[in-house]
Amino acid sequence: MVKSMSKRKRMIRGAAVFMTLAAVAVLVRAIMRKRRRPRITYGPMHERDRIRFDYLNQKIWQCDVTCRNMLRFDRGPFFRLCDILRDRKLLEHNVHLTVEQQVAMFLHTIGHNLRNRVVATNFGRSFSTTSIYFRAVLHAIGELRNDYIRPPSLEIPTKIAGNHRFDPYFKDCIGAIDGTHVRASVNKDVEHSFRGRKPFTTQNVMAAVDFDLKFTYVLAGWEGSAHDSTVLADALGRERGLQVPEGKYYLVDAGYGAKTGFMPPFRRVRYHLNEWGSNPVQNAKELFNLRHSSLRVTVERAFGSLKRRFKILDDAKPFFTFPVQVDIVVACCILHNYALSQGIDEFIIPEVTWTTQPIRTSRQQAKMDDDTTTPSGSTGKSGQAVWTTSMTNMMLSLLCDMVASGKRTSSGFKKVHFNEVATGLNEHFKLAITGDQVSNHLKKWRKIWGRIVQLKNLSGALWDEDNCIIKLSDEHYAGHCKDHKSDVNYLNTPIEYYHAMNTMFGTTTATGKHARSGNDPLSTDLDEEDNSEVNVGESSSSKAPAKKKAKVMQLEDDALVTTLKDGFKLVAEALVKSGGDDDTIPDNLWDVISIVPGYSEGELAHYYAHLVDNPKIARAFLSLSLSNKLVWVSRYVTKNFG
Incomplete structure (x- = not known):
């Protein structure tokens, strides 16, 4: 045993000497190469x-x-x-x-x-x-979002307090809400959902602004095709979303609709400031709309000032990945509020020089504000059409055929497509349907599809692909339908025309999956080694270029490298071999134990198991005389068996 330990120490000592010499050799080699390498000179x-x-x-x-x-x-x-x-x-x-x-x-x-x-x-x-x-x-x-994007004050705004035009009529108003479109660069396969009323892809940004032009809530990242009311619903449903204090409200435009906490103007009544000219107010509704517009113009001024300061938001083509584009919008709103805290500068548009939308007649404004889908049947005096099941089925089939044939453009269906569908319907049903009526009826199904997408993502919902059913448990179904009665037609029952809607809207419906509010942390990850810029060129794709892999220099298999490899391999094998001696069980261990007199076979078996678990003790036991072996066995048996 002493001889074995001495051998092990010698091997360890030899390995240490070898490692030291190897390190010295590598260091000398590095110094020699450094001396031969030409130095690269830099300016001071x-x-x-x-x-x-x-x-x-x-x-x-x-x-x-x-x-x-x-x-x-x-x-x-x-x-x-x-x-x-x-x-x-x-x-x-x-x-x-x-x-x-x-x-x-x-x-x-x-x-x-x-x-x-x-x-x-x-x-x-x-x-x-x-x-x-x-x-x-x-x-x-x-x-800095929590420091500069804060909820509005519950006090009467200074712009309203004491002003006979607004006080006390708007004393509970805490700000205005509106949306704006910011140009976006996205992948080709999702361009459809980002094309709205603009000729290019955009993200829909909704913001709440107080009467000091400060943003109190921001939600960016929704697709450009999303309706303002959809974005507002998402803002209200978020965990840290838009909150409307009890008894207070925001001013909104007609597109958001009238609901608790949000006050729109009267429809089909003059509204925008530059539509009044020298014509006086004619009735109470016009007076309300005039004063409503005078207050709500604050949010338009805020967006105008924001885009005036930061040109990256002013219809300029971005060069970053889309999540970074969303973060930039939120960051610009934070900086806008910071700038206002430092005083008014030339980028803040004065109210006296502000002009809103182009002049429209009351008829044009009524047509723009009337977003409702035209219901339908046979054509009558009102110009409306009553859509039967067979008419709807044929319309959707014709539109799906256009998608399959590739006629639909990246911006969606064109007027010529709707006119073609209308012609097919008129020839089959002997009616006088127009392309506009087809377009209006399609809006209904697009809205239904958007709701179906939301319900499929509902917590606890299961999707039956074969039967096109969104399944909820009975208790969950009852509770959900109690609060959302209009969803009864889409839950626990086959969804009508699901496959047709999926074909037409599957890649064109706004989902808001990239949306991010001013209350959420930005998606920018500092650990990512991404340059966050995209070489879009002629394409509007925001897919980042592939990362370049670092070049790995291959070491030459010269004599020194080969010698070191072989030496380390031999040292490792020797250490493993020498380390295994301590765990080796002597072959004749049981033969020696079995001849110890005075103990039963069971007791000796226990002691044998003890020695197997402790190889060092086993080797020491074999080197003892018979009398000393009896002492070791007696001590173990007495301790464990009494």
């Missing part, structure tokens, strides 16, 4: 930093006008914003950039919708550095 670091700071001092921070033109903030608010981010430990100085430089690059990007490559050139930085710190500042700005 202090000179490069001096040039960069000269650019900031002369081109950006020289005066308030230059700073405002480049960064969309005066110098005072800009440096105070940097102090806030630094004090909150959201950003910090490092060997690459100061906090001021990081924030300046971010504001320069969103203020003028510049690509990261352009900003990198302007600030004398690499593209990678610019991208990394863009995401870092975006995340830091998002962390």
Whole structure:
């Protein structure tokens, strides 16, 4: 045994010597290669930093006008914003950039919708550095959301209090709500759902604004085809969504509809401010709409000021992935509120110079506001059509055939498609259906499909693909239908025309899966090694380019490398072999124990098991004389058997 331990120590000592010599050999080899490698010379670091700071001092921070033109903030608010981010430990100085430089690059990007490559050139930085710190500042700005996007005050707004035009009629109003469309870049396969009333893909952004032009709630990321009422319903249903205090309300336009907490204007009555001209108010409804519009114009001014300051939101084609585009909208709203806290500047549109939508006649406005779907039957004096089951079935079949044949464009069905369907219906049923009536009837099924998509995602709901049934348990079904009576037709019963609707709207319906409110953390992940910019070129796809894999240098199989590999392999095998000696059970162990006199076979078997569990004790036991073996066995038996 002593000989075995001595052998093990020698092997360990030899392994240690080998490791030391190997480390020395590798170090010497590295020094020799370094000496042979030609040195790459760089300009003095202090000179490069001096040039960069000269650019900031002369081109950006020289005066308030230059700073405002480049960064969309005066110098005072800009440096105070940097102090806030630094004090909150959201950003910090490092060997690459100061906090001021990081924030300046971010504001320069969103203020003028510049690509990261352009900003990198302007600030004398690499593209990678610019991208990394863009995401870092975006995340830091998002962390200020609870400080600057706050619920409105419950006090009577100063714009209303004491004003005979609004007080006491609107004394419980706490702000206005509206939506705006911000241009978006998305993948080709989902473009349909992002095309709404604009000729390009957009995201629908809903916001609540108080009468100081500050955003009190923001929900961005909904597809451009989503209706305003759908976005509002999502905002109300979120865990940290829009809250309307009891007894208070928001002013909304006719598209949101009248409901508790939201007050729209009268339909088919003059509304927008520039529609009045020199014509006086004729009745009480017109007077209400005039004053309603005078207050609700606040949200239009807020959106106008937001897009005026940050050109990345002003119908400019974005170059980032869509989740980052959503985060940018929220970050811009946070910065807008911060700017207002620092005072009014030239980007805030004065109320006296604000103009809203183009002048429309009352008939044009009534047609625009009338979003209801035309019901139907045979044509009559009213121009409406009564849609029977067979007519609906044929209409949906014709439209599905157009989708299958590829006639439908990326922006949806065109007027020529509806006219073609109307012609087919008229020839078959001997009616006078128009393309507009087909379009209006299709809106009904699009709305139904949107509700079906929401119900399929309902917690606890099961989807029966074969029978097209959304299944709920009896208790869940009763409770849900009690609160949502209109859903009875879509739960626990086969859904009519499901496959036809899936064909037409399956990839074109707004789902809001990317929507993010100002109360939610931003989706920007600082751990991702993504440059957050997309080379869209002629395509509107927002799919990020594939990441480049780092090149791995293959080591030469020279004599030193081969020698080290073989040496380490031999040392490892020897250590494993030598370490296994301690766990080896002597072959004749039971033969030696079985001849110990004075004990039963069961007691000796117990002691044998004890020695098997302890190989070192077993080897020591074999080296004892018979009398000492009796002592060891006696002690064990007495201890365990009494």
